[in-house]
Amino acid sequence: VEGTLVRKHEWESAAKRASNRSWDKVYVVAKGGRMSFYKDQKAYSASPEQCWRAEAPLDLTGAAVEVAANYTKKRHVFRLRLASGAEFLLQAHDEAEMSWWLEGLRAR
Numbered sequence: 001v002e003g004t005l006v007r008k009h010e011w012e013s014a015a016k017r018a019s020n021r022s023w024d025k026v027y028v029v030a031k032g033g034r035m036s037f038y039k040d041q042k043a044y045s046a047s048p049e050q051c052w053r054a055e056a057p058l059d060l061t062g063a064a065v066e067v068a069a070n071y072t073k074k075r076h077v078f079r080l081r082l083a084s085g086a087e088f089l090l091q092a093h094d095e096a097e098m099s100w101w102l103e104g105l106r107a108r
């Protein structure tokens with residue numbers, strides 16, 4: 001699954017709050033058990049190995065996604081929790097797109 005989402009990094013690990021907590025529009029590619037972020041689709045097409053801000057891809061093994069029901073500042077937001085304890089909030093354009101992401105990420 002891939003597409004544009006708006007992302008906020010909440011937790012670096014279960015005990016450490018992320019330092020950069022701003023919302024960023026990113027192009028998200030989840031495949032092969034990993035999730036990578038890019039500036040946009042063009043950047044991904046041009047060089048898939050070159051991630052946004054040189055971030056390492058996330059390991060989706062043991063990761064969980066759920067609607068971020070307790071996050072009320074924005075709509076269509078879901079939470080990605082990694083096995084490492086790291087956590088991201090991801091905002092989709094609408095409810096249908098959010099469901100599509102949840103299904104896609106759970107189907108891995």
Ligand code: I3P
Nearest residue numbers: 008009010019020021022023071073074089
């Ligand atoms: C963050 C930015 C986020 C905000 C976050 C701020 O500041 O305003 O939108 O999260 O609040 O730290 P900056 O852009 O300077 O990094 P919310 O939108 O969820 O409020 P937080 O630290 O309380 O998570």
